[in-house]
Amino acid sequence: MEALLTCENLSFSYENTGVLRHLSFQVCEGDYLCIVGENGSGKSTLVKGLLGLKSPAEGTIRRGGGLRANDIGYLPQQTPAQKDFPASVFEVVLSGRLNSRGFRPFYAKEDKMIAHDNIRRLGIESLMNRSYRDLSGGQQQRVLLARALCAGRRLILLDEPVTGLDPIVTEEMYRLISELNHQEGITIIMVSHDIAAAVKYADHILHLNRTSSFFGTTEEYRVSPVGRMFFAGEP
């Protein structure tokens, strides 16, 4: 299968200090890749790179399989200003369609239908006319996930989607993402702190580390030196 994203020998730097060095990995259609690593290991830099917001110091990011730059949906971390933002759920989800509008100023019927579809898909129809600021953290994440699906139907990139959620809602969120991956064939790239969940749900792991990074399938990760460090003491 042709890879959607191929990263070769990728290096990023901030003010001349290298953050990531010589990273190579690829993401194929239908993959579920988790990017894990400590704070400061370069996860957010890599996300910026994949979204095309930061160009690599070295190496290349190639899109394949007919993936256009606009086909990537993104679930960013929430900003404090957003939490009490007066906007309806529908307004937020619909804004995911903006990238396909180009210079045309208003949304078409089709955009609204796609927004409706994604709202239904994530089981938040009952919230459609509610205000974003009145929702719980888990509900807000579902809304943002629906918006991400409006922006990109093939690949979505999630940046720490469960931060600040309670354990039950976290589990629900992981299940939802997993279903999108398995049943709808949407390719997932998720940045996470939670290595246990990453191993449970993802099929590929990219572990960033200042000295050595790991990329491979989850099975390979379990037996790798980096992976073992995290599972020491587990059977």
Place this chain on the structure above:
Amino acid sequence: MWVFNQIMEMFQYDFMVRALVGGLLVSLCAALLGVSLVLKRYSMIGDGLSHVGFGALAIASAANFAPLEFAMPIVIVSAFLLLRISENSRIKGDSAIALISTGALAVGITVATLSTGMNTDINSYLFGSILSISEKDIVMCVGLSVIVLILYVLFYNKIFAVTFDENFAKATGTHAGVYTMIIALLTALTIVVGMKLMGSMLISSLIIFPAITSMRVFRHFKSVVISSALVSSVSFFIGLVISYLYSTPTGASIVIVNAAVLVVFAVIGGVSDRIHARRFSRETLPPPTS
């Protein structure tokens, strides 16, 4: 009936009609932009820009330049500068704005005092004066306001996306930086145009009050925008009438009406929040479908 007669009488004066037309348009523009500025935590930029505008007007009148034409480019450049500073700089945004606005104010007052002394001219720049609005001003005011309104409507969806989530907008290929700059540009235009009427000390209230007021009660972006426009226009009209009837300063009267409306909306909002919370307190989401 008495009020009605007084209002009829009031608009027999040409300068009152000018003030009404110009003021309503400026209030409308300021209110629309205000929603984005307040939500993006940029509301102090409006305040900073109005002080810069005052400095520019003082210099213009000392050097005998056309005031609005001279102030406009300076305020626009400052708007871009303030945006940049508040986005990426070692000086925090709010401090940067305070530095620039007090600096510009100091320059303005010094220039004004040296050239003419603190006369009524300067006083009207600081606190506004409906009498100072000329035929030419009103043409410019209408022209610019119409431009601001058209651009706002055309870019409404983009302004929403950039206001709600700049990172997402950028990541999915919207030039968020450009639209933020458009917001800054429109704000600069509105402030320059409104300064003569409202005064540079008070113009930023037109940006901040209606948005904050509307957010007390309304929960959707579109309804907040529409309510801001209405609140702003109605407050302006009431303030103008009061200032005519009781000979109070126009700009200040309008701000006081805005503040009163804010109190009313805050009370309504408090009650409706409570009803809202009760209605949805026990509701949970269904598990993911499929």
